Amino acid sequence: MIHVTVRADYGGAPNYINTMINNMSNKFDIYIASPKDEPYYNIWKSNNRVKDMCFLPHRQFTVKHLFSLIKFVKKHDIQVLQANGKGAGSYRFIKLFCPKVKVLYAYRGFHIHDYSTVQRKLYFVYERFMTLFTDQVINVSKGEQKQCIDNNVLKKSLSSHIYNGIKPLKKEINSELESRYKDKFVIATLSRFDVQKNMGLMYEIASKLKNHKNIQFIFIGDGDDKLILEQKAKEENLTNIDFVGFKNHDEISEYFTVTDVYLTTARWEGLPFALVEASSIGLPIIASDVVGNNEVCLHERNGILYPSGNSTKAVEAIMALYSDNDKLKKYGRNSLHVFEQHFTVNQMVRNHETLYEQILDGL
Numbered sequence: 001m002i003h004v005t006v007r008a009d010y011g012g013a014p015n016y017i018n019t020m021i022n023n024m025s026n027k028f029d030i031y032i033a034s035p036k037d038e039p040y041y042n043i044w045k046s047n048n049r050v051k052d053m054c055f056l057p058h059r060q061f062t063v064k065h066l067f068s069l070i071k072f073v074k075k076h077d078i079q080v081l082q083a084n085g086k087g088a089g090s091y092r093f094i095k096l097f098c099p100k101v102k103v104l105y106a107y108r109g110f111h112i113h114d115y116s117t118v119q120r121k122l123y124f125v126y127e128r129f130m131t132l133f134t135d136q137v138i139n140v141s142k143g144e145q146k147q148c149i150d151n152n153v154l155k156k157s158l159s160s161h162i163y164n165g166i167k168p169l170k171k172e173i174n175s176e177l178e179s180r181y182k183d184k185f186v187i188a189t190l191s192r193f194d195v196q197k198n199m200g201l202m203y204e205i206a207s208k209l210k211n212h213k214n215i216q217f218i219f220i221g222d223g224d225d226k227l228i229l230e231q232k233a234k235e236e237n238l239t240n241i242d243f244v245g246f247k248n249h250d251e252i253s254e255y256f257t258v259t260d261v262y263l264t265t266a267r268w269e270g271l272p273f274a275l276v277e278a279s280s281i282g283l284p285i286i287a288s289d290v291v292g293n294n295e296v297c298l299h300e301r302n303g304i305l306y307p308s309g310n311s312t313k314a315v316e317a318i319m320a321l322y323s324d325n326d327k328l329k330k331y332g333r334n335s336l337h338v339f340e341q342h343f344t345v346n347q348m349v350r351n352h353e354t355l356y357e358q359i360l361d362g363l
Contacts, residue, residue: 001028001080001356002073006059006087008037008044010246012273013084013108016164021049023349028356031076033069033091035059052076061090070097080356082138084108095133102359105130106138109270109292110147114195127153135359138352140164140271143291160355163295164271165348168280168339174254181258184216185322187286188259190252190274191266193223198288201265203229204311206241209318217241217263218255256281260328261321267308269293279339284331286317296343302334 003017018040021030029051032044035058044050054072056065069091073081082104083089095103112120127148131137137159139145145161148154191197199219206217219226222245230243247255256262262278262285269292276296278285285303287293297303304320306313321328 001082002031002033002054002076002078004033004056004069004081004083004088004091005085006035006056006061007085008034008040010039012164012270013088013106014040015273016106016108017084018043019166019345020349020352021047023345024049025349025353028353029076031072031078033072056088056091059087061087066091066093070094073098073101079360080104082106086111089130092130092133102135102356103133104136104138104355104359105134106140107144107148107270108140109268110144110153111196111268111270113268124151124153131158134158136160136355138162138355141269141292141295143295144270147291162348162351162355163342164273164276165343165345166273166276166280167345169249169253169256169277171257171281172250172253173257177254177258181216184214185212185261186216186218186259187261187263187318188218188220188255189263189265190220190247190277191223191264192221193219193225193229196267196269197223198265198267198309199223199225199229201309201311201314202263203232203238203241205263205265205314205318207236207238208311208315210238210240212322213240215240215318215322218259219243220245220247220252220255222246252277253281256283259283261286261318262303263314263318264288264293265308265314266290266293271295276339276343279335279343282332282336284321284328284335286314286321288314296338298334298338302331302338 005013008014030049031051033054033056054069080102083091084106085108089105092103131154137154139159139161145159149156193199209215233241262283264287266288268290271292285297287297288308289305290308299305304317306317
């Protein structure tokens with residue numbers, strides 16, 4: 001089988017593909033079609049599980065590279081192709097030239113929220129048309145699946161729901177961080193700084209809590225808006241935010257170990273890896289009530305959902321946990337239970353392999 005992606009930089013789809021590669025059974029030969037982005041292109045190229053790789057341009061579809069992919073698939077007698085994400089989905093046209101290949105498409109988020117009405121209608125027409133070249137769609141959340149069906153983008157019979165899975169984070173003690181955040185109530189987020197993640201709202205929430213001197217925010221991640229918000233914090237003398245930038249897997253574990261609550265302000269999601277990571281280490285979650293978030297953060301079970309875009313309600317949720325240590329601990333324990341029930345790697349891989357076998361057997 002071959003995984004197709006038009007991104008191999010840091011992000012949900014490349015992370016998912018890397019997890020699948022390293023955990024699938026040996027009965028599947030694995031190939032990759034991707035750009036030469038860091039870090040994953042070289043990681044995959046050096047991975048013995050990957051038999052061969054086909055180059056695709058970063059976040060682009062071209063006819064030239066479609067035919068390169070067709071040639072690659074025929075050369076290796078590939079039986080299953082999985083396109084991951086909207087950009088890679090255009091390469092489903094391969095079905096016209098390789099009709100025996102089983103083509104799967106994983107949405108990795110039904111991202112239409114910043115589209116105009118006309119753009120949405122055109123996109124829906126495009127996705128309906130592309131189902132002609134798709135044997136099965138993988139939806140990463142029940143909410144995403146419902147969005148697709150409600151908008152008549154696909155029929156339920158064409159959709160399989162499989163949650164993303166990750167290897168759980170482990171608590172890692174960093175003495176410097178332990179000392180820095182001693183006696184602090186720490187609220188952390190792991191995020192790109194872009195329109196989707198709505199880090200401006202995160203900043204607004206922190207600003208509203210600036211007089212609570214023992215509440216500290218940690219913003220992990222990078223992106224276009226990071227420098228803007230850092231400069232704004234300096235100008236407004238807002239000292240309750242630590243902008244720590246990009247961190248690797250082990251460093252994230254260290255920061256999450258000193259964290260009391262995980263917070264997200266995303267405007268939309270597919271199924272957010274960061275929330276799953278937070279649940280895997282037993283963090284209570286406060287999340288915007290959007291698709292994906294509300295399947296990891298279960299309201300008043302392992303966290304609190306607040307209306308998307310409403311900083312006042314987010315602050316109220318923070319203060320509810322800040323002032324109730326018993327509830328904080330309960331939600332943390334429940335987060336770990338939610339992870340173990342739904343989001344382990346073994347469950348994800350097993351469900352995918354079952355689907356691949358069903359597809360090859362003609363469902």
